[in-house]
Amino acid sequence: MTLKHTIETAFAGLRTNRSRSALTILGIVIGITAIILVMSLGAGAQALILGQVQGLGTNTIAVIPGREPSGPSDVAQVFSDSLKEKDITALKSKFNVPHLASLMPILFGAETGVYGSNTYHLTIFGSSELIAEMFDLHPTEGFFFDENDVKARADSIVIGSKVRDQLFDGSEPLGEKVRIKDRNFRVVGVLPKTGGGSLFNFDEAVIMPYTTARDYVFGIKYYHRFIIQADSDKNVSSTAEDVRTTLRESHGIDDPAKDDFFVSTQEDLAARLGTITTALTWFLIAMASIALFVGGIGIMNIMLVSVTERTREIGLRKALGATERDILAQFLLEAVFLTAIGGLVGIILGTLLSFIISIALSVGLGVNWQFVFPISGALLGLVVSTLVGLVFGGYPARQASRKSPIEALRYE
Amino acid sequence: MNPLIRVEQVGKVFGEAPTQTVALRDVSLHISKGEFVAVMGPSGSGKSTLLHILGFLDDLSSGTYHFEGRDVSTYTPEEIARIRNEKLGFVFQAFNLLPRTSVLENVILPLRYSNVPEREWRDRATRAVQSVGLFHRLSAEPSTLSGGEKQRVAIARALVNNPSVIFADEPTGNLDSKSGQVVMEIIRRLNDEGHTVVLITHETYTAENAKRIIRLKDGVIESDALVTQRAAPETYNK
Structure with a gap:
């Protein structure tokens, strides 16, 4: 058959x-x-x-303080104050990291914001003006703070949509002052609702210059993150290596196993x-x-x-x-x-x-x-x-x- | 001339000692081309066992069986399948048609296992169905047919491959006398057309359609004689 x-x-x-x-x-x-x-x-x-x-850009490199967590029991924050101002200077030197295009220090933490009789538990996000481009943040009202605001430790803040709803009850927030840690901060921009889909929820955040956050909100002398951009995709891994070498030198570390920071590229993360x-x-x-x-x-x-x-x-x-x-x-x-x-x-x-x-x-x-x-x-x-x-x-x-x-x- | 079927001293035993049953003992017989042989005997006489052995459906325990001059024990399973397909046609008491399958498809079934090219299947099957007078039921399913019609489809299936021998095991056993008569007329006609027929029955009036009657009892041939007075086809009656 x-x-x-x-x-x-x-x-x-x-x-x-x-x-x-x-x-x-x-x-x-x-x-x-x-x-x-x-x-x-x-x-x-x-x-x-x-x-x-990858939306953050494949040329992005994150520097995180502490040892790279190797397991759930590993406490990553042991050396959490390891990223200092002098590291920024060292990294920005063309001699140390030739393909570095930009460096953005980041600080973050939870604080309470007060406007009138309203209070709201919000997330402070201290960064440079570069964050706007990196995370595609475009204020629907007002504008983003700029380079000069960062230098001047300006009291300018950009607020997320939920912060606006919770604090302002529909009244106009632009130019108004929000009280955080007994200081007044002026609202210069309001972000549209981004939804829960992105890695960070900027709806509940207040973004301000990192200099302002460092000195007036958190009062610390170190940073929570460095976000570095290489000048092109193909230089990402060499730049990551240069960053490691520079930081080890800056921190006086000989043995890579004793690093008090870790460097993660978007590729690694992906x-x-x-x-x-x-x-x-x-x-x-x-x-x-x-x-x-x-x-x-x-x-x-x-x-x-x-x-x-x-x-x-x-x-x-x-x-x-x-x-x-x-x-x-x-x-x-x-x-x-x-x-x-x-x-x-x-x-x-x-x-x-x-x-x-x-x-x-x-x-x-x-x-x-x-x-x-x-x-x-x-x-x-x-x-x-x-x-x-x-x-x-x-x-x-x-x-x-x-x-x-x-x-x-x-x-x- | 070599007989078509030559059986010498054939015995068939079922089961193991001490509970074994002897179905056939030392049966010898020859059947030549064109014969119409009826094998008779009461139930348990071994007539069905003999037909199964002759039809390559069962193997023998002792003795020899030559089909067309060749010792059957030398055939491979594939050759046996081929012989069943090309040289033998079976008609069973219980019809054994495939349910929910049309008359035409049932008759085509043996051709599916043959070397006949597919383009000839329909024609050959239709002609076979026509020859048993069921052309008008070609696409009917077996459940809609009467017993007599079912058996006629089974006969069409048996002859579609133009076999040399047709084995019929109690073909009228499940039929009323009218239908039985029609079936026996067809079988007689096939014999007239040159097919060798081996018919198993326990009814004398059915057996009298044959030209030769072999009587079995307790696995032994009791008598083997030519029929002197064949029943007239039109007087077949129960």
Whole structure:
């Protein structure tokens, strides 16, 4: 019997048992749907996170005080006061870091802001004017503080949308004074609502020159972060290395293992986040595979029942000239068709569900969630479902092919 | 000339000692091309076992079986499948049609396992169905057919590959006398057209359609004689 006719025969076998065939593949459908869903949403989450990280610019390098945390028990803030003013001078020297385009010190912390009778717990963000460009922050009213404000330790602040709502009750905030730590700060700009989608929530923040934050709000002599930009993407890693060398020299450290700071590039961060989401995705796929396994056992069960039930048919086919191979191929193909169809349905269902979920996430949470069709997931789903058919259909098919025609015809 | 079927000293034993049953002992017979042989005997006489052995559906415990001059024990399983497909046609008491499958498809079934090119399938199957008078039921499913019609479809299926021998195991056993008569007329006609027919039955009036009757009892051939007075086809009656 040719392959074409074996395929026709297998299909005919499935068609004559339509509702049973449909129920049989349910397990496979659920398993593959779950895998596609997980892979598609995983890829979407990854794209979202990476997009935000890369939105900061791939030439960005962050310097963070303390040792690089190697585990949850590691206290990263041991050397939290290690980034000092003299480091800025050293890093800005062309001799030390030739490809440094800009350096922005950052300070942050929680404080209470007061306007009239309203108080609000807000986040102080001390930075240079460069933050506006870096995080795409454009005031809808007023303007951002500039370089001169930073130099002059001006009392200019730019407030987030939630700060404005909480403190000003709809009254005009521009030019008004907000009291923080017994000092008055003048509102020069108001930011639009950014939503929860970005890495930092600027809606609850007050942004001011880092000099002002350092001296008048926090009263400290060190910085919480340096954000450095290299002059081009290709110089990022060499610049990161130059930053390390310069800081070690500035801090008098000989052994890199004793660094009291760590340098992280956007690429590092992207790679690390990518690894996490990938690991998570595979973990969920492993979970979904259990459904596939159970589905496979279901197929085997039904195929065994079907073989017993169709003993007469098998005997007849043998009496009419079918070889053991013909029967084996027929039942194996039936199982493979079942699982492959289940796989296809699962792929379609999973893709549809993940499309709906991505729309719901975009609309509901206001994040820029991209629907990703998981091509690798679809291929994997097809291959796996076919394999499930081969593996779990093999035993019943073997049983069928070994039936003696006479036993089979006698069977009532 | 070599007989089509030559069986010498064939025995068939089921099960293991001490609970084994002897179905056939030292059965020897020859069947030549074009014969119409009825094998008769009460239930348990071994007539079905003999037919299964002759039809390559079961193997023998002892003795030899030559089909077309060749010792059957030298055939590979693939060759046996081929012989069942090309040289033998089976008609069973219980019809054994595939359910939810059209008459035409049921008759095409043996062709699927044959070397006959697919473009000829429809024609050959249609002609076979026509020859049993069921052309108008080509696309019907077995559940909508009467018992007699089912058996006629089974006969069409048996002869679609133009076999040399047709084995019929109690073909009228599940039919009323009218339908049985129609079926036996078709089988007689096939024999007239040159097919060798081996018919199993326990009914004398059915057996009398044959040209030769072999009587089995307790696995032994009791008698083997030519029929002197064949039943007239039109007087077949239960």
